[in-house]
Amino acid sequence: MQKFLSDMQVSCEHARQEACRSLRDWGDELRESTLLKLGDSLFSELTSRALTELSQTAHDSHQATVQLWIENDKKRAAHEKGLNPRLADANKSAELQALVEAEAQRQADAFRTCQEDRARMASELRTASESFVCRLTTVTEVSIRLLDLLPLHSHFGALPGDEKVEPPRMSIKRRMRRLNAEEEKPSEPVPKAAAKGKAAAKPPAEEEKDTKDTGLPERQWQGIPKYELRALFFGDSWPEDPMLAESDIDEKKKELTETLKSFRSPVHRRIIKGRLECYEKYKQSFTAEVQRRSAEMSVREAKEEAGERNWQSMIRQLSGE
Numbered sequence: 001m002q003k004f005l006s007d008m009q010v011s012c013e014h015a016r017q018e019a020c021r022s023l024r025d026w027g028d029e030l031r032e033s034t035l036l037k038l039g040d041s042l043f044s045e046l047t048s049r050a051l052t053e054l055s056q057t058a059h060d061s062h063q064a065t066v067q068l069w070i071e072n073d074k075k076r077a078a079h080e081k082g083l084n085p086r087l088a089d090a091n092k093s094a095e096l097q098a099l100v101e102a103e104a105q106r107q108a109d110a111f112r113t114c115q116e117d118r119a120r121m122a123s124e125l126r127t128a129s130e131s132f133v134c135r136l137t138t139v140t141e142v143s144i145r146l147l148d149l150l151p152l153h154s155h156f157g158a159l160p161g162d163e164k165v166e167p168p169r170m171s172i173k174r175r176m177r178r179l180n181a182e183e184e185k186p187s188e189p190v191p192k193a194a195a196k197g198k199a200a201a202k203p204p205a206e207e208e209k210d211t212k213d214t215g216l217p218e219r220q221w222q223g224i225p226k227y228e229l230r231a232l233f234f235g236d237s238w239p240e241d242p243m244l245a246e247s248d249i250d251e252k253k254k255e256l257t258e259t260l261k262s263f264r265s266p267v268h269r270r271i272i273k274g275r276l277e278c279y280e281k282y283k284q285s286f287t288a289e290v291q292r293r294s295a296e297m298s299v300r301e302a303k304e305e306a307g308e309r310n311w312q313s314m315i316r317q318l319s320g321e
Contacts, residue, residue, distance in 0.1 A: 039274025
């Protein structure tokens with residue numbers, strides 16, 4: 001019975017060591033190869049989906065008043081057609097006055113619709129930009145936190161056979177960082193007893209500290225611009241932003257999302273790099289969309305202003321002024 005229990009204990013210990021070794025190797029493989037593609041996979045899908053939503057949002061906002069503008073253009077054409085030389089007759093003054101009032105109402109409705117179009121487009125695109133920044137930040141933080149939970153090679157105790165494996169050498173960059181950090185540390189004050197030439201009391205013996213590297217170096221990853229996309233809606237007749245004051249716009253452009261405290265590794269760098277590439281790609285498309293929609297509405301507004309001047313000129317000619 002004792003031999004059976006002893007054999008079982010040996011077998012369990014062997015199984016435990018093999019499970020630990022497999023888990024350790026699996027973690028190393030994830031960090032060194034598999035998860036290096038994590039950033040591209042996460043952010044390429046997010047970017048594609050966000051750009052599709054951006055295009056659809058702008059299209060829906062534009063389509064909201066397309067039919068209204070078609071009817072408005074028909075009214076203007078009818079009013080211009082009805083403004084003919086026969087209305088110069090004094091007996092047609094009532095008909096002329098009714099036509100002038102109808103056109104004035106149409107123009108007022110057109111300018112009001114222009115303002116509503118800008119307000120709606122600005123609101124929808126501002127919401128889209130805020131949603132994108134929030135999603136991008138959340139995806140990055142969650143992926144980094146999950147990555148930090150992955151066990152490191154140094155988290156496991158020594159296993160039989162580890163002494164035959166040569167430990168990885170420290171990179172030159174990391175060695176230089178440590179040397180610089182040690183040089184920047186303030187020197188310890190000299191005890192008074194030692195300064196007077198007396199033998200200073202030795203501190204009690206402390207346990208030898210383990211100088212072996214037990215994890216990844218810490219790193220604070222900088223956030224992304226928080227209000228840079230919303231700031232594109234200043235100027236060009238865009239309505240005021242309820243969240244951003246024009247006087248603080250320069251400072252708000254520089255404001256970043258919360259700094260992410262984590263570690264430094266190739267996988268971490270790939271995730272942060274993927275986040276930045278995703279943001280820049282979305283920013284480029286978002287800027288182009290804002291400029292395109294602003295140009296469309298500016299053309300419509302200019303068309304209405306030119307139409308109003310033309311109408312007033314026709315009225316003066318008909319009145320003989």
